[in-house]
Amino acid sequence: MAAKWTLITGASEGLGVEFARIAAAEGRDLILVARQAAKMERLAEDLRARHPIAVEVWPADLGNPEAVETLWRKAALRRHIEIVVNNAGLGANGPFAGRDFDREMSSVMVNVAALTILTKRAVAHMLQQGGGRILNVGSTAGFMPGPNMAVYHATKAYVLSLGEAVAEELRGTPVTVTTLCPGATATNFARSAGMEGITLFTALKPAGAAPVARAGWRAMKAGRRVKVTGPHNWLFSVGPRFVPRAVVPRIAAIFLK
Numbered sequence: 354m355a356a357k358w359t360l361i362t363g364a365s366e367g368l369g370v371e372f373a374r375i376a377a378a379e380g381r382d383l384i385l386v387a388r389q390a391a392k393m394e395r396l397a398e399d400l401r402a403r404h405p406i407a408v409e410v411w412p413a414d415l416g417n418p419e420a421v422e423t424l425w426r427k428a429a430l431r432r433h434i435e436i437v438v439n440n441a442g443l444g445a446n447g448p449f450a451g452r453d454f455d456r457e458m459s460s461v462m463v464n465v466a467a468l469t470i471l472t473k474r475a476v477a478h479m480l481q482q483g484g485g486r487i488l489n490v491g492s493t494a495g496f497m498p499g500p501n502m503a504v505y506h507a508t509k510a511y512v513l514s515l516g517e518a519v520a521e522e523l524r525g526t527p528v529t530v531t532t533l534c535p536g537a538t539a540t541n542f543a544r545s546a547g548m549e550g551i552t553l554f555t556a557l558k559p560a561g562a563a564p565v566a567r568a569g570w571r572a573m574k575a576g577r578r579v580k581v582t583g584p585h586n587w588l589f590s591v592g593p594r595f596v597p598r599a600v601v602p603r604i605a606a607i608f609l610k
């Protein structure tokens with residue numbers, strides 16, 4: 354029988370590296386995807402040295418939908434992809450009327466477009482192969498609009514909505530979609546998004562990347578639809594249901610200042 358592979362995007366940094374470590378420890382063969390090839394090569398070497406697994410490094414810019422389709426064709430024509438972790442993502446902090454439109458559009462292309470393409474292709478492939486699991490990394494940002502991070506929050510609302518809808522469509526099949534919704538997590542994300550000084554990252558200690566990834570992985574293996582990590586993040590996820598809709602962005606703005 355052909356080997357089963359786990360494909361992880363955003364595997365050069367942060368949560369993606371942790372997902373790769375967890376999958377490797379379970380003896381899974383890995384395809385690592387991101388732009389920074391050298392970092393992924395170092396990770397691959399380390400994982401191969403520790404575990405009897407195959408690890409391939411496939412550098413790709415997921416901001417380019419053509420590259421995403423090419424990546425998937427290359428993966429699925431030659432392999433049985435059993436798990437897809439759509440983890441790559443980025444944010445941009447600043448007013449919507451500001452100038453960082455390129456980065457905002459990159460976040461739409463990576464967080465939304467690439468994730469949609471890979472989820473769509475993976476669902477069809479996994480149904481044909483008789484099973485599989487998809488783990489999409491959303492955020493507590495998906496539960497509320499985010500003033501000064503309007504595009505990022507909107508992308509994560511999309512990830513959550515897409516994941517829950519597709520999971521319902523797949524009810525009763527051997528394919529599951531789990532949306533992991535972490536809150537502030539200690540990775541490169543805040544620095545690259547220009548969020549380091551904001552209340553969300555200074556008022557509460559960010560969670561460690563390893564426990565967040567472990568919680569997401571467990572939820573995926575259990576076939577859960579949504580996993581919010583951490584008790585205060587759970588409050589962020591349910592709180593907006595009990596507050597008038599117009600007030601929710603005002604509260605979110607306090608944490609995003």
Ligand SMILES: NC(=O)c1ccc[n+]([C@@H]2O[C@H](COP(=O)([O-])OP(=O)(O)OC[C@H]3O[C@@H](n4cnc5c(N)ncnc54)[C@H](OP(=O)(O)O)[C@@H]3O)[C@@H](O)[C@H]2O)c1
Pocket residue numbers: 362363364365366367368369386387388389390413414415416440441442443444463490491492493534535536537538539540541542543545
């Ligand atoms: N950290 C947090 O506080 C937090 C909270 C909630 C949700 N999340 C979500 O968690 C996920 C992982 O983020 P992280 O915290 O681990 O951040 P990170 O350390 O900045 O890692 C982001 C990963 O995404 C990849 N990536 C970004 N743009 C890409 C592109 N155009 N093509 C391919 N790969 C790309 C990066 O790889 P390259 O640069 O090598 O391409 C990197 O591996 C994201 O979806 C993020 O939205 C993070």
